[in-house]
Amino acid sequence: MTRSSDDPSPQSLSPQHPRPPRRRPGGRSASVRRRVLDATVAQLVEHGFDALSIDAVAERSGVHRTTVYRRWRDVGGLLADVLHAATRDDWRPPDTGSLEGDLVALNRELYTALTADPPITTALIAASFRSPHAADALTAFWTDRYARCAVIVTRAMDRGEIPARTDPHRLLVAATAPLYFEVVLRRTPAPRRLADWSARQAAVAAQAGAFVR
Amino acid sequence: MTRSSDDPSPQSLSPQHPRPPRRRPGGRSASVRRRVLDATVAQLVEHGFDALSIDAVAERSGVHRTTVYRRWRDVGGLLADVLHAATRDDWRPPDTGSLEGDLVALNRELYTALTADPPITTALIAASFRSPHAADALTAFWTDRYARCAVIVTRAMDRGEIPARTDPHRLLVAATAPLYFEVVLRRTPAPRRLADWSARQAAVAAQAGAFVR
Numbered sequence: 469m470t471r472s473s474d475d476p477s478p479q480s481l482s483p484q485h486p487r488p489p490r491r492r493p494g495g496r497s498a499s500v501r502r503r504v505l506d507a508t509v510a511q512l513v514e515h516g517f518d519a520l521s522i523d524a525v526a527e528r529s530g531v532h533r534t535t536v537y538r539r540w541r542d543v544g545g546l547l548a549d550v551l552h553a554a555t556r557d558d559w560r561p562p563d564t565g566s567l568e569g570d571l572v573a574l575n576r577e578l579y580t581a582l583t584a585d586p587p588i589t590t591a592l593i594a595a596s597f598r599s600p601h602a603a604d605a606l607t608a609f610w611t612d613r614y615a616r617c618a619v620i621v622t623r624a625m626d627r628g629e630i631p632a633r634t635d636p637h638r639l640l641v642a643a644t645a646p647l648y649f650e651v652v653l654r655r656t657p658a659p660r661r662l663a664d665w666s667a668r669q670a671a672v673a674a675q676a677g678a679f680v681r
Numbered sequence: 682m683t684r685s686s687d688d689p690s691p692q693s694l695s696p697q698h699p700r701p702p703r704r705r706p707g708g709r710s711a712s713v714r715r716r717v718l719d720a721t722v723a724q725l726v727e728h729g730f731d732a733l734s735i736d737a738v739a740e741r742s743g744v745h746r747t748t749v750y751r752r753w754r755d756v757g758g759l760l761a762d763v764l765h766a767a768t769r770d771d772w773r774p775p776d777t778g779s780l781e782g783d784l785v786a787l788n789r790e791l792y793t794a795l796t797a798d799p800p801i802t803t804a805l806i807a808a809s810f811r812s813p814h815a816a817d818a819l820t821a822f823w824t825d826r827y828a829r830c831a832v833i834v835t836r837a838m839d840r841g842e843i844p845a846r847t848d849p850h851r852l853l854v855a856a857t858a859p860l861y862f863e864v865v866l867r868r869t870p871a872p873r874r875l876a877d878w879s880a881r882q883a884a885v886a887a888q889a890g891a892f893v894r
Contacts, residue, residue, distance in 0.1 A: 593810075593866065594810040596866075597806075597807040597810050603868060606866075606867075606868075607867055607868050607869065610866075610867045611867070611869075638859075638878060638882075641859045641862060641863060642855070642859055642879070642882050644862070645858035645859040645861065645862035645863075646851075646854045646855055646858045648858065648861070648862050648866055649854060649857070649858035649861050649862065650854065650858075652866070653806065653809075653819075653823075653861055653865070653866075654819075654820055654823045654824070655816060655819075655820050656820065656824075665851060665891075665892075666855070668891060669851075669855055669883075669886040669891035669892065670882075670886070672885075672886045672889045672890075672891040673882040673883070673885045673886040673889075673891070675889075676885045676886075676888075676889060677885075678878075678881060678882035678885040678886070679878075679882065
């Protein structure tokens with residue numbers, strides 16, 4: 469699957485490693501942002517939302533609290549920027565040559581992110597229930613990710629694997645939603661095979677025309 | 682669909698109206714429980730998790746705070762009992778005569794619950810990210826509900842609509858999870874048709890054998 473060579477971590481459909489690229493124009497400003505966002509995620513994962521504050525992030529990052537306050541304003545601003553940074557990365561969906569292969573690869577990335585330790589993804593989702601600013605940013609993150617993955621579906625239509633006018637978003641949500649439900653909401657120890665099962669059932673339904681607009 | 686005649690509200694796969702039955706053995710004790718759990722839900726929905734306390738629930742319910750404290754101990758105990766009460770109700774899944782009909786009816790109930798105003802379901806799910814006690818109770822609630830719904834799948838197998846050895850839980854999660862993801866997590870204004878679409882794609886995949894163990 470396609471992935472930038474200097475980032476070995478799964479990005480997937482969840483904000484697993486939501487940080488700006490290592491090298492980007494901006495120099496010192498980019499480095500400050502990176503340190504502050506890394507500190508935000510680390511503080512959230514280790515101590516929870518209630519321990520997240522401008523002061524705690526300033527101390528942890530070594531960036532002056534006035535700088536943090538001026539640029540991010542509050543905890544909602546910090547979390548929103550964590551998600552914006554993830555949205556702007558160069559992640560591309562897998563390209564294995566078949567619809568089922570792409571969905572399986574995608575779901576395995578997602579499974580890894582949702583069950584990772586430290587549980588960055590779950591912590592960010594939990595935080596979205598505390599901060600409207602973070603909730604909006606998470607909505608935007610997922611909207612962007614599902615839009616990027618639409619190419620999986622258009623390639624499958626081009627190959628004639630599934631009917632024309634299949635709705636990419638509905639198909640992709642059908643493939644991935646069971647993982648979010650079982651792991652994040654019902655909080656069960658979902659088997660890794662759930663990733664493959666969910667991918668396959670969505671591919672089968674797509675071939676039968678279940679997502680035609 | 683089957684539903685107890687004195688409760689016109691949708692119960693569904695989400696804890697929409699999580700209260701004990703109106704008439705149950707126990708008399709005064711049951712009435713106290715009912716008032717306390719109703720006050721817990723009302724306080725949560727109107728003022729959020731942070732305003733939920735033994736004192737607030739005692740005042741709102743008119744039940745003495747010592748009684749509330751002795752029986753429920755803390756906010757986690759109150760929320761867990763709200764969900765336990767919902768688990769023990771007499772809700773039964775729809776029985777329309779076909780797999781797709783049952784799943785569509787189930788998903789319409791779920792959609793109604795997830796988009797209801799006041800947003801009881803969403804508030805309870807959000808609270809599960811704050812209280813481990815509530816999270817455990819929510820897991821138990823869903824596990825119970827999906828087990829009750831397994832009859833939808835066994836009836837379809839008995840009718841020969843889908844292959845024998847279809848896994849009821851996987852099929853039911855595939856049908857319902859897109860609603861939870863879109864409404865609760867991605868927080869998009871999902872169209873009501875999503876309930877029908879999700880039900881149909883799961884039925885199509887089931888007919889093609891996608892959930893065979």
